[in-house]
Amino acid sequence: MHQIQTPIGDEVIRSLKVGDSVTLSGTMVTGRDAAHKWMIETFIKQTRPAQGDDLQVHEELKKLLNGSVIYHCGPVVTGKSLQEYRFIAAGPTTSIREEPYQADVMKHFNIKGVIGKGGMGAKTLKGCEETPGVYFHAIGGAASFLAQTVTKVTGVFKLEFGMPEAMWVIEVKDFPVVVTMDSHGGSQHAVVDEASKKVLNDLLSR
Amino acid sequence: MRDLTNEIVELIRRTSSSLPKDVEDRLRTSIEKEAPGSAARGALETILKNIELSRANSTPICQDTGTPIFYVHYPVGWSTIQLRRQIRAAMEEATKKSYMRPNAVDAIYDKNSGNNLGGDDFPYIHFEEVEGEELTIELMLKGGGCENVGRQYSLPENTLGAGRDLAGVRKVVLDAVQKAQGQGCAPGILGVAIGGDRGSSYIKSKEVLFSEMGTRNDDPKLAALEEQLTKESNELGIGPMGFGGKTTVLDTKITGLSRLPASYFVSVSYMCWAYRRRKMTVKGEEVMYD
Numbered sequence: 240m241h242q243i244q245t246p247i248g249d250e251v252i253r254s255l256k257v258g259d260s261v262t263l264s265g266t267m268v269t270g271r272d273a274a275h276k277w278m279i280e281t282f283i284k285q286t287r288p289a290q291g292d293d294l295q296v297h298e299e300l301k302k303l304l305n306g307s308v309i310y311h312c313g314p315v316v317t318g319k320s321l322q323e324y325r326f327i328a329a330g331p332t333t334s335i336r337e338e339p340y341q342a343d344v345m346k347h348f349n350i351k352g353v354i355g356k357g358g359m360g361a362k363t364l365k366g367c368e369e370t371p372g373v374y375f376h377a378i379g380g381a382a383s384f385l386a387q388t389v390t391k392v393t394g395v396f397k398l399e400f401g402m403p404e405a406m407w408v409i410e411v412k413d414f415p416v417v418v419t420m421d422s423h424g425g426s427q428h429a430v431v432d433e434a435s436k437k438v439l440n441d442l443l444s445r
Numbered sequence: 446m447r448d449l450t451n452e453i454v455e456l457i458r459r460t461s462s463s464l465p466k467d468v469e470d471r472l473r474t475s476i477e478k479e480a481p482g483s484a485a486r487g488a489l490e491t492i493l494k495n496i497e498l499s500r501a502n503s504t505p506i507c508q509d510t511g512t513p514i515f516y517v518h519y520p521v522g523w524s525t526i527q528l529r530r531q532i533r534a535a536m537e538e539a540t541k542k543s544y545m546r547p548n549a550v551d552a553i554y555d556k557n558s559g560n561n562l563g564g565d566d567f568p569y570i571h572f573e574e575v576e577g578e579e580l581t582i583e584l585m586l587k588g589g590g591c592e593n594v595g596r597q598y599s600l601p602e603n604t605l606g607a608g609r610d611l612a613g614v615r616k617v618v619l620d621a622v623q624k625a626q627g628q629g630c631a632p633g634i635l636g637v638a639i640g641g642d643r644g645s646s647y648i649k650s651k652e653v654l655f656s657e658m659g660t661r662n663d664d665p666k667l668a669a670l671e672e673q674l675t676k677e678s679n680e681l682g683i684g685p686m687g688f689g690g691k692t693t694v695l696d697t698k699i700t701g702l703s704r705l706p707a708s709y710f711v712s713v714s715y716m717c718w719a720y721r722r723r724k725m726t727v728k729g730e731e732v733m734y735d
């Protein structure tokens with residue numbers, strides 16, 4: 240079991256291999272569909288002009304995400320203000336939807352880890368090699384359990400996207416994950432997909 | 446007519462935070478099949494801890510509290526207009542209490558309503574008048590991740606060598622499980638409908654999920670296919686979360702419906718391990734929960 244603290248250095252990332260169990264502690268930021276689309280369009284491809292507090296949030300995110308982790312999660316949060324916010328259910332959401340965006344977002348912000356479920360594709364795997372970074376798989380559906388590792392909510396951006404889609408800045412302690420894509424081109428998802436495909440073909444021929 | 450709003454809030458709380466025992470039991474027995482120290486086993490252990498914690502604290506088992514699907518069977522004399530109003534009021538209240546995540550997003554304007562009410566179809570409510578004195582309300586919460594990996598096939602499906610018979614059905618269902626990998630939060634439960642049109646077929650593939658784990662179709666041919674599909678799906682080796690392992694599918698449920706001579710649809714609804722379904726029964730003054 241590796242215990243890792245954010246921000247994460249490149250040597251630590253390079254030492255991680257597919258199959259490693261890890262617990263993460265420190266600051267991370269949640270972001271899912273709306274957030275990724277917004278980051279790409281506003282700051283990376285710049286196909287949409289920055290509006291409202293966009294530029295200010297961008298500056299904050301650059302500091303927060305540098306060397307840190309983005310979590311594909313749409314939490315259930317109680318409370319009405321920063322002092323009151325508490326995560327009560329916070330498991331991962333399906334990551335593959337961010338496949339078109341993830342590698343570019345990783346490189347832009349120097350993100351070292353992506354947490355989600357279900358794994359991601361070839362483009363993100365390449366992004367993991369280049370940044371370098373890894374994909375951490377959390378246990379899908381284990382929302383109450385994972386929420387307990389969130390010790391504090393320290394900020395929230397883009398609440399206008401709705402509670403699940405907003406970018407929540409959280410502190411976690413011993414958040415459990417498994418490395419399923421590493422920075423050396425290894426992907427557990429590709430391995431399982433291929434092996435199960437072989438079994439399927441065999442079953443279909445019967 | 447009696448106001449059941451509070452009782453329905455309680456139904457929602459139970460559904461969202463307390464997994465049915467039959468599902469939990471299956472998950473528990475699956476653990477023994479996974480190798481000690483494996484990621485697959487670790488995933489199942491975390492899932493079981495999460496189930497206990499959610500139940501103890503009345504917090505959502507999963508943060509995706511899903512599409513709320515209500516099936517209401519009501520005796521003569523109840524008003525469905527009022528029942529609908531009460532269900533919607535209960536949904537709003539349950540969202541305030543954080544039993545539910547705000548989950549209704551306007552597809553055109555991308556706006557989350559914030560209260561789990563969206564047009565006339567969210568939550569989804571199905572009414573059916575029944576004989577007798579008992580009113581029952583069943584609720585299923587169907588997550589988005591697993592909904593996204595559901596599939597519909599129009600047979601024959603030549604790429605899989607699947608013809609218009611049960612042998613063809615077997616092939617396309619196994620294909621759906623392989624394509625789903627761990628994306629639907631495996632281990633999952635399969636709801637399969639054979640026949641119907643595209644719409645009715647998908648609806649039935651969800652409806653069939655309301656029955657308990659292990660209950661088999663009355664038709665021995667379909668019962669055998671249910672068993673076979675569970676077994677063969679597990680041979681694929683996808684495992685919990687797609688980590689690789691022996692537990693990919695916990696159970697399979699199949700139903701058949703009439704089709705047009707021209708069509709042969711097979712719809713597969715994938716239900717994640719967080720198979721949240723609960724029932725309340727109203728009989729006279731008494732309200733009972735399963």
Ligand code: SF4
Nearest residue numbers: 380507588590630717
């Ligand atoms: S598929 Fe089910 S368990 Fe997984 S995140 Fe969605 S609702 Fe939760």
